[in-house]
Amino acid sequence: MLQPGDIIWLRGELGAGKTTLAQGIARGLGVNEPVLSPTFTLIREHRGRLPFFHADAYRLEGAEQAADLGLQDYFERGGVFAIEWAEHIADALPEERLDVLLEGGMDEHRRITLTAYGERYAQRLNQLEETLASAGFRDNG
Template identity: 50%
Template sequence: MVELTFDSKSVEDTNRLAEQVARIVQPGDVLALKGDLGAGKTTFTQAFARALGVQERVNSPTFTLIKEYRGRIPLYHMDLYRLNGEEEAAALGLEEYFDGEGVCIVEWADRLGEALPKDVVHITMEETSPHTRRIRVWGTDGPGCDRVKELLEA
């Protein structure tokens, strides 16, 4: 396992981390975002999308579950807050996105359980005060681990 822990003192700090991650991702990468409501998952995603060159307004696809955006790499933004378990996840056909030509960013990724690929970049956000976050970025296998190594070198 490779891990990076980052203490964000502002939205700008979180945005800079998202921009760094966007610079190193490759088609087929999956970012698994985890954290409580208000932890900063959507804020991270918005900065990540801007860094990929997405021109559209990015917001949380809570009611549609998945939104697709065009950038230097296609971006598949998933918000699984309303997902009711692994069986419902299987019915969505998410593996087509995970194996696709773009990068997937999955808010509430823990709701996928075993349906989440093993080689993802895990990003856990914890609110430490109203304006600060502890962000843990880690990977255990394959591309997820490789991307975190690249992030540490950047």
Template identity: 50%
Template sequence: MNKHQIKAETVEETTALGEKLAKLLQAGDVVTLEGELGAGKTTFTKGLAKGLGVERTVSSPTFTIVKEYLGRLPFYHIDAYRLENSEEDIGLEEYFHGSGVTVIEWAKFIEEFLPEDRLNIRINYIGENQRELELTSTSEHFEMVINELLS
């Protein structure tokens, strides 16, 4: 697993990184997002959605756990925050191996259910609008995606 770091100086840059990444993703790809409250996970996710051609407004699915959107590929936005300490299998695996792209905020709360092959992103707050994104690949596929993103 290789780690790569990207700095985003503005909210717009965080969104643009998500949009650029989305254009490199394919059906069945899973992206996890970690970071403190307000770090920019949902901002990044909005960029992913835009890059996938989603036209609906994207918001955090805090109370519904999963929101589904249509774009170039189906886009599944999961917020696992409320699943902390949950022992229950709520069938998320069907999203991970489906025909769309899945992004999971607060993925650490469902670690045991996550597929091994995924792109892990940690967003760190470093200033009012500045963020550092730490991307960790778990496979050759995601290593190629990250290299393309950085080029």
């Protein structure tokens, strides 16, 4: 369901599964090269059905450091932009985004909470709920 220009915040503590989820998103976008953690490279770019930009702001603090990333260029390239530790550079990012919070991780069980910021993503969540419901999944909160 991802569309050109989508921005996803992957949130959760160290080891929550953000990079792993990014790998799943990449698979869904048809990327067929390895998706590695961008902790040191800050942004990695992959080619799929849409361009997939995978960023990690863990080592950044504040809008000034974020400016070095040239984020605006990425936002304008019609890809999907997924970022770990976005809260470190929140001031440099658009407010509208899909927020994905991962919790748990001591075993294979994880809770995923999706929050839409902006109408664009609210519609997408409705669409996702319908798809999940028709596939027999129940929304438990």
